[in-house]
Amino acid sequence: MTHSNLHPNSSSSKFRAGFYIPFVTSLCLLVFLGLAWPTDDSSIPNGSSFSEFGCKRTLVRKEWRTLSNTQKAAFIGAVRCTQTLPNMTTYEGVRTRYDDFQAVHIHTADTVHYVGHFLPWHRGFVKMYEDVLREECGYDDAIPYWDWEVDIDSGQPVQKSPIFDPKTGFGGDGVPGTYTLPSNISSISLSDLMPSTFKGCVLDGPFSSAHYTVHLGPGKLITSHCLVRGIDNSVAHYLSSEVVNHALRAADYARFREALEGKPGEESEHESGHMIIGGDFGNFYSSPADPIFFLHHANLDRIWWTWQTIDLKTRLFDVSMSNHQTHRRQERPGKSQEALEYMLDYGQLSQLPLFRTIREVMDVRGAPLCYAYV
Numbered sequence: 001m002t003h004s005n006l007h008p009n010s011s012s013s014k015f016r017a018g019f020y021i022p023f024v025t026s027l028c029l030l031v032f033l034g035l036a037w038p039t040d041d042s043s044i045p046n047g048s049s050f051s052e053f054g055c056k057r058t059l060v061r062k063e064w065r066t067l068s069n070t071q072k073a074a075f076i077g078a079v080r081c082t083q084t085l086p087n088m089t090t091y092e093g094v095r096t097r098y099d100d101f102q103a104v105h106i107h108t109a110d111t112v113h114y115v116g117h118f119l120p121w122h123r124g125f126v127k128m129y130e131d132v133l134r135e136e137c138g139y140d141d142a143i144p145y146w147d148w149e150v151d152i153d154s155g156q157p158v159q160k161s162p163i164f165d166p167k168t169g170f171g172g173d174g175v176p177g178t179y180t181l182p183s184n185i186s187s188i189s190l191s192d193l194m195p196s197t198f199k200g201c202v203l204d205g206p207f208s209s210a211h212y213t214v215h216l217g218p219g220k221l222i223t224s225h226c227l228v229r230g231i232d233n234s235v236a237h238y239l240s241s242e243v244v245n246h247a248l249r250a251a252d253y254a255r256f257r258e259a260l261e262g263k264p265g266e267e268s269e270h271e272s273g274h275m276i277i278g279g280d281f282g283n284f285y286s287s288p289a290d291p292i293f294f295l296h297h298a299n300l301d302r303i304w305w306t307w308q309t310i311d312l313k314t315r316l317f318d319v320s321m322s323n324h325q326t327h328r329r330q331e332r333p334g335k336s337q338e339a340l341e342y343m344l345d346y347g348q349l350s351q352l353p354l355f356r357t358i359r360e361v362m363d364v365r366g367a368p369l370c371y372a373y374v
């Protein structure tokens with residue numbers, strides 16, 4: 001097979017090597033539930049409407065392990081559907097609708113991490129994929145999320161999580177000796193890859209090498225390969241409820257976002273969620289190769305929404321444009337109106353969403369997002 005490099009630029013930070021390696025008491029939970037749902041109905045079923053927010057239907061995002069086996073199969077079937085549909089972008093190497101999303105992430109990763117719009121951008125990105133699942137693959141539900149706190153707090157290795165079940169989940173860890181990094185890996189800096197996390201191919205489940213071929217990555221390379229994982233429980237602590245609750249104590253968006261995403265060189269819930277799985281998912285650029293990407297980022301979005309709803313009046317539109325990308329030209333810090341009108345860039349998929357600015361993705365209850373978490 002042939003390999004090529006999408007972009008020559010790279011960074012030396014550990015995170016870019018592959019994503020650097022109860023405060024929510026019952027009272028907070030009640031606050032969250034009371035604000036996250038309309039006050040006249042706290043048990044809106046999937047498909048009902050937050051009519052007061054301009055929604056014809058509100059989707060209810062649920063934790064993966066709470067879904068029935070039928071619901072899990074429906075979601076996985078829809079994901080596999082996107083991996084068979086023809087691509088609509090013209091990025092080099094793309095072949096499917098699923099590849100479109102991975103390619104957009106590869107091409108925009110440098111500008112949407114370690115910045116104030118990290119959370120709004122990914123909120124929109126997950127919503128766009130949810131819309132494709134529903135509109136192009138007949139999926140009639142909401143995208144689920146993976147609450148890794150439950151797995152980490154249990155004290156069991158993350159491999160025990162139902163999300164890795166080979167029959168009802170996404171398959172397990174990579175098998176050693178089944179994958180070799182491309183021979184031209186020297187054409188890019190090793191700071192863009194962490195070879196030790198590429199343990200091997202996933203050989204079981206619906207995204208095994210027998211069922212799924214990744215067409216992009218690792219990193220900015222263009223290669224056809226199996227889905228690679230290398231589970232590493234050494235970063236599990238950063239996915240615990242203790243660490244999440246620390247983030248939720250943040251007084252403003254800037255501090256919250258930094259706690260959740262981290263700064264270059266720091267472990268955090270975001271990067272540790274990637275690194276605990278490793279392989280493709282642990283790479284700064286090509287991480288959407290692993291479908292768990294969307295469940296991980298849905299969970300980060302859920303945590304952000306939880307933080308917003310603790311003080312909805314103050315936090316609903318609290319956002320900043322702080323930038324900790326020290327390798328890039330510093331953007332002027334901003335907040336309020338300036339930040340809210342910032343245009344979200346989704347590359348060649350920018351024509352898909354019904355939203356354009358940060359302001360339009362700040363309230364998940366309203367159109368065009370129209371979803372809730374339980």
